[in-house]
Amino acid sequence: MMLNKNPPIKVAILDDHPLIRKALHYSLEYELDLNLVGMYKNRQEITSALQNGEIDLLVLDYLLAEEDFDGLQLVKHFRLHYPKLKILVSSAIESPAVVNQVIKAGVMGFVGKSKEQEELIAAIRKVASGKRYLSTDMQHELDMFNEPDADMYPYIAPSVRPGGKDIEILVRELTPREMEVIRCYLAGLNITQIAEKFNRSRKTISGQKQGALRKLGMKSDVELFRYQDLIIGL
Known part of the structure; x- marks a missing residue:
């Protein structure tokens, strides 16, 4: 008091x-x-x-x-x-x-x-x-x-991903389910919470998240969050 x-x-x-x-x-x-x-x-x-x-x-x-x-x-x-x-x-x-x-x-x-x-x-x-x-x-x-990781500069600095595709194009190539998982993850939900939200297994949600990261040419969650404003805005 x-x-x-x-x-x-x-x-x-x-x-x-x-x-x-x-x-x-x-x-x-x-x-x-x-x-x-x-x-x-x-x-x-x-x-x-x-x-x-x-x-x-x-x-x-x-x-x-x-x-x-x-x-x-x-x-x-x-x-x-x-x-x-x-x-x-x-x-x-x-x-x-x-x-x-x-x-x-x-x-x-x-x-x-x-x-x-x-x-x-x-x-x-x-x-x-x-x-x-x-x-x-x-x-x-x-x-x-927030600490910059020098090893990640080749991946996070440009807006164009490997293969010459812009990140916006790669995001639009995600399946609807991959996109909803990524959006929920960026909104703060963890894998278990997303699985409960969509009535899917944790294994399925985890697989969809990892599949989305591969398609986006990303190697970590940190990199994903660096593009959160762009991804959520699409």
């Missing part, structure tokens, strides 16, 4: 899991400098509160229900329509590729759902103060992810 003479930070939670919402509610209700103004399960529910300026900081689940925007789209939507809103992502998908995406989109912090609630509260306070928050281990993983 922290004493503070300043007005409490107005915090909202957007998460489609009721148990997660309850746990966050319990954690925040004893923090005098944090005022939990609302808990929401989808974008529609939170819209009026955002329009009325009732929220200073949003704790956002990256992966909401299938019928809602995916995490990256949601971040971009909020940043476009509510530019003063501070966003802290809390997600079970603790991938440096996903964190890299949301930070670039304007998120000010990320806390994995495997972390203790105390860390989330500390992250809320830091983001509310206008500073970025990443755990030490995630910052290290993100630095590793």
Whole structure:
């Protein structure tokens, strides 16, 4: 608990899991400098509160229900329509590729759902103060992810792949199922989650992902994510 003479930070939670919402509610209700103004399960529910300026900081689940925007789209939507809103992502998908995406989109912090609630509260306070928050281990993983690899320069520097074909042409040559697997993977889903989403086996999804990488002339996930904006935009 922290004493503070300043007005409490107005915090909202957007998460489609009721148990997660309850746990966050319990954690925040004893923090005098944090005022939990609302808990929401989808974008529609939170819209009026955002329009009325009732929220200073949003704790956002990256992966909401299938019928809602995916995490990256949601971040971009909020940043476009509510530019003063501070966003802290809390997600079970603790991938440096996903964190890299949301930070670039304007998120000010990320806390994995495997972390203790105390860390989330500390992250809320830091983001509310206008500073970025990443755990030490995630910052290290993100630095590793963004570090240029000299061995990969022949593959990632040009927009034209082996054989002289532009990357856009190669992407369009993927089968519909390969394309949907790649899109989901770039959106932050892992192989198991994609398999569950499309009711296919992990082996099938893994095979489709690897097949897509071969067709694109790519040798790693890092390289794939370097082309994420281009691929998702097609």
